[in-house]
Amino acid sequence: MTIQWFPGHMAKAKREVTEKLKLIDIVFELVDARIPISSRNPLIDEIVANKPRIMLLNKADMADPDVTKQWIDFFAAQQIEALPIDSQSGTGVKQIVAVAKERLRPKFEKMLAKGIKRPRAMRALIVGIPNVGKSTLINRLAGKHIAKTGDTPGVTKAQQWIKVGKELELLDTPGILWPKFEDEEVGLKLATTGAIKDTILNLQDVAVYALRFLAIYYPDRLKERYVLSHIPEDIVQLFDEIGKKRGCLAVGGVVDYDKVAELVLRDIRTEKLGRLSFDRP
Ligand code: G4P
Numbered sequence: 177m178t179i180q181w182f183p184g185h186m187a188k189a190k191r192e193v194t195e196k197l198k199l200i201d202i203v204f205e206l207v208d209a210r211i212p213i214s215s216r217n218p219l220i221d222e223i224v225a226n227k228p229r230i231m232l233l234n235k236a237d238m239a240d241p242d243v244t245k246q247w248i249d250f251f252a253a254q255q256i257e258a259l260p261i262d263s264q265s266g267t268g269v270k271q272i273v274a275v276a277k278e279r280l281r282p283k284f285e286k287m288l289a290k291g292i293k294r295p296r297a298m299r300a301l302i303v304g305i306p307n308v309g310k311s312t313l314i315n316r317l318a319g320k321h322i323a324k325t326g327d328t329p330g331v332t333k334a335q336q337w338i339k340v341g342k343e344l345e346l347l348d349t350p351g352i353l354w355p356k357f358e359d360e361e362v363g364l365k366l367a368t369t370g371a372i373k374d375t376i377l378n379l380q381d382v383a384v385y386a387l388r389f390l391a392i393y394y395p396d397r398l399k400e401r402y403v404l405s406h407i408p409e410d411i412v413q414l415f416d417e418i419g420k421k422r423g424c425l426a427v428g429g430v431v432d433y434d435k436v437a438e439l440v441l442r443d444i445r446t447e448k449l450g451r452l453s454f455d456r457p
């Protein structure tokens with residue numbers, strides 16, 4: 177999905193999420209476990225303000241598990257509860273309801289104390305930047321039989337609730353927010369992981385960034401994947417070596433750098449270099 181984020185669109189997105197927040201008890205902030213900072217909306221704290229929030233590190237199946245552990249500790253130190261999940265397979269998804277219940281316990285206990293015998297289900301909204309996995313998670317939580325309740329009185333009529341068991345109701349349309357793309361490195365990380373379309377940034381620039389990152393953090397995997405005895409310091413030389421090894425050649429036998437860039441990025445996104453994390457605590 178490509179969304180052009182003009183200031184007007186950002187203001188509209190913020191307004192829409194703010195409207196939805198009025199209907200819910202808790203926010204599930206979805207981020208990409210490989211880039212949990214770069215895939216956050218820059219205004220999320222301001223937008224969500226005082227609503228209880230759980231951070232979901234989605235696509236944890238693709239992230240470096242050691243780094244994910246570090247992130248969970250990092251966020252815990254900031255009083256942010258973060259759960260690693262894989263919405264595609266469902267790993268960790270069951271825990272979301274349990275954690276939400278715990279977070280909202282005080283609110284629901286207050287309801288009980290006020291004499292409300294059967295408190296309603298918790299109401300949640302999923303928010304996140306495009307391609308982070310919001311729809312996948314909604315479908316995963318909804319399971320095979322999506323039971324939609326009818327219009328709730330006093331609620332904007334377009335909104336539908338998806339029942340997740342008895343205890344949770346999810347707004348059927350997620351809150352879509354924009355990433356922090358004014359930061360060049362954030363843009364490169366979003367592109368490396370495939371969160372933004374390859375046409376937005378120059379593919380070779382993205383591959384240069386990714387290869388430099390891999391050379392620092394995952395040198396052995398880089399060497400193994402492209403059968404390199406050592407990693408050349410010079411990035412053009414590295415492109416040349418990978419290109420020759422993998423047959424990314426143009427007419428005349430010269431290395432085609434676009435092909436190398438495509439190959440490297442495809443390899444990263446399809447986990448040919450294993451599970452990688454590009455943001456580090
Ligand atoms: P969005 O609503 O936030 O825009 O994201 P969406 O659910 O469409 O997910 C974007 C892509 O990320 C999809 O892949 C989806 O399958 C993949 N995805 C979502 N959650 C996970 C996860 O936990 N782990 C992994 N490995 N992938 C996940 P796609 O290539 O766009 O489509 P497809 O492969 O499903 O056909």
